[in-house]
Amino acid sequence: MVTPTAAYKGALYIGPTEIKGVTNVRLTDKDNTVDITALDDTARIKFPTIQDWSLSFDLVAVDRTDSGQLALFNAKANQTKSTFKLTLDASGTHYYSGDGYVESIDISASADDVIKASVSVVPAGSLTYI
């Protein structure tokens, strides 16, 4: 029997500041692999080269008063490299951390909804898990 971790215990930070209103976090941590299958192989063989990761998430509501969201918008506007940290527990003991750039912020609004956003972060170095 495992003990699942509820998502509400986690948080996403830019630098030291928590980004509020985050949902649907998708952190992809993978190794880039290349196909090195040769003529004398009877099965496909792949080989890992470098680590490759990406991060995307949604904002349930754009909040111009939240310092984390403002830091995110500022990082996008100024193309600033930022440290993104995704904590998995309330104490922040276990987390993923990596430097990256905000690649895009898609802002959507409609007459009967709140203003939302989707954010994409691309890597500028390795992702670590503590």
Place this chain on the structure above:
Amino acid sequence: MVTPITGVDVVIKYTELTSTSMTNEQMSVVNDEFPGVTNYTVYRITNSLKRYLDDSVVPTFQKSLNGTDWTTIPSSDIEEIQYPGGRLVLKSPLNADYYVKCSSGKYFSMLTDIIYAKAIKVSWKNDTSDVTVFTNNARVKYPVLDDWSATIDTFVAMDELGDFPQLDNLKALRGQKVVVVFYLDESNDFRLEGYGYLEGADINMSPGDVIQQPISIVGSGKLYMRLV
């Protein structure tokens, strides 16, 4: 817990490109807009009606300690002129007691609402390039170009004369560079603004629905997010 903004306060505006000359327009400092931005480096034209500058004319700026004796701010001291928004970004901060003005330039005066809009999606992004090199053990990307685009969902409405004023307006704008302002919260001046082109304004008709007109806009230059 976040404080959401609803669609009630969303307004989309554009301005046509017929510009007016201006001289000695007072500017005021913009401090504390975003964390990490140095105070007394960003100034904007005080008169909000003159903040959308014509980028075909390079404006000039002056500074003064007493409001009487003015010296031109050399281009070497300027980090960026933000034409949409009428802002001057300096490389180094001025002293707090400096006055700054836009001594010459041109601006677009008329802002028009895009009416009957019910939804927008603004894609505000950086084009990134893969700069991973030998000895890197993880992928490294680097931002190169600002890029943006937007779609606006509108519906077609007839005025009391039986005309379609927005269709006429949009038709006139095809192929014209326009300043577009997306107010996410007009009451608090929270907005995105930039230059762009009207790429498309389609007409969709189906039984049981009103006539829809999705508008697509492509960016031409940076899109700026403003909090003030």
